[in-house]
Amino acid sequence: MSATLTATTGSDAVPAKRPDYKVTFGRVVRSEWAKFLSLRSTWITLAVAGLLLVGIGIMGAYRYDPTAMRGPSADAHDAVTIALRSTELAQLALGVLGVLATAGEYTTGLIRSTLAAVPKRLPVLAAKVLVYFGVVIVVATAGAFLSFLGGEPFLHGKAIALTLSSSGVLRCLFGAGLYLALIAVLGAALGMLVRSVAGGISLLVVLLMLLPVFLDILPSSWKPDVSPYLPGLEGGAGGSIIALHQESGTLSPGAGLAVLCAWVVVALAGAAYRLLRSDS
Known part of the structure; x- marks a missing residue:
């Protein structure tokens, strides 16, 4: 009986085998999605960007006056220009959202737990990019369409009025959504690269808004050769993507998209290199 008791006690002492949990890309994406849902700042930033896209576009259509020499009507050549006028402001909100997605974890220290759970590191960056791009x-695409459709009744019967079936309109509206999504990815890459929210936002503002200003102080012969290859909207690759009619010296929509993707890829490559080579 003593032998039986000893054998029973020994078998009960063996711990149950724990299930083998593997780190897969799908699980990393789900964890990043959970972070996205739990952060109030992401919802606020998305709401601000959506309101800017829709509200300013509709207000611009409402206030359109073909005789005005100043204000929102001065450079409005078509309904798409009015509908997507707020893209320049929305890009900052969504670019900041990307910066917060990556640099924010370094600021709070959460990145240590993230990288401890995903030692290979690169899936973390890829998952963040996938979630925020999606x-x-x-x-952004929904905002662009709502801005155009909401302003359409106010422009009905005017020379610049267009419909969704007009040539090039769908390309511009979908292009605006794609442009803003790529800007969010660019922000995420810059945030991971510099690991600072302030630094990432500063770099983003320089690339999108200040570089065209710097070109004005350079020799005038340089601007036509450099400006089309900048990532922003003012004479740059972004402007080529969302413009219904291409101005002289600007890139085609396809070439503009390729240039913007090149900027994003370079930023992501730098972020990936630092993520692999530097400690958190």
């Missing part, structure tokens, strides 16, 4: 392209 969310932003849906929100």
